[in-house]
Amino acid sequence: MISIQKLFGKDQKFYDLLEASAEEALTSTKLLANYLQHMEAQRGAPDLDDFIQSRRKDKKINTQITEELCRTFVTPLDREDIEALSSALYRIPKTVEKLVARISIYPGKLPREGLIKQASYLSKAAECVVGMVRKLRRGANLETIGEENARLQFIEGEGDRHLLGLIKELYQGPYDAKETVILGEFFEMLEKTIDRCRDAGNVVFQIVLKHS
Numbered sequence: 001m002i003s004i005q006k007l008f009g010k011d012q013k014f015y016d017l018l019e020a021s022a023e024e025a026l027t028s029t030k031l032l033a034n035y036l037q038h039m040e041a042q043r044g045a046p047d048l049d050d051f052i053q054s055r056r057k058d059k060k061i062n063t064q065i066t067e068e069l070c071r072t073f074v075t076p077l078d079r080e081d082i083e084a085l086s087s088a089l090y091r092i093p094k095t096v097e098k099l100v101a102r103i104s105i106y107p108g109k110l111p112r113e114g115l116i117k118q119a120s121y122l123s124k125a126a127e128c129v130v131g132m133v134r135k136l137r138r139g140a141n142l143e144t145i146g147e148e149n150a151r152l153q154f155i156e157g158e159g160d161r162h163l164l165g166l167i168k169e170l171y172q173g174p175y176d177a178k179e180t181v182i183l184g185e186f187f188e189m190l191e192k193t194i195d196r197c198r199d200a201g202n203v204v205f206q207i208v209l210k211h212s
Contacts, residue, residue: 014076015137017065021089022133024058026126028093033119035100036112048104051097062090077136081207088200092126095196099189108179114166118190121159125197128152132204142212145205152201159194163187
């Protein structure tokens with residue numbers, strides 16, 4: 001068990017910031033799912049402000065963590081672990097924003113239902129990350145976090161399987177060479193976003209493993 005009170009004192013600010021960052025990452029994935037659901041109504045003038053604000057909020061949290069690390073002598077977790085987790089979490093909304101920006105300017109037809117389903121896997125992965133990050137504050141044993149991490153890996157695997165189906169349809173569908181390349185890039189970015197969630201989960205698992 002990680003005994004924060006006993007080993008590191010009562011300072012909880014890093015847990016507050018890391019949890020806020022994880023929540024912001026989850027928010028960005030939900031925004032993506034909602035955007036894909038209603039994108040037909042937004043054609044021509046998509047509103048990306050929510051994505052931009054989500055990424056900016058997480059960047060601000062990331063900066064706060066860096067500043068607190070510079071000011072704080074004793075931290076509840078190793079400094080390099082805090083930095084690694086903060087960086088991994090920030091990459092999630094950053095990648096989501098980049099994906100939506102690309103989709104918003106694409107004039108062609110999208111396999112929207114397939115993308116919506118893939119976005120649901122992404123949100124499930126982000127929810128799993130939030131739960132894992134929250135457990136750090138309370139103290140987490142290796143078995144519990146190991147189970148959560150295994151669930152995250154399973155979600156990633158399901159997402160990869162679904163994505164492979166989308167790629168197969170892309171290769172066999174009525175798309176020209178240009179459309180195939182562009183849509184392939186969208187799929188790759190979606191896969192990368194789920195990978196970002198996996199990376200964050202791996203950092204949490206490694207933290208708990210170190211203190212187990």
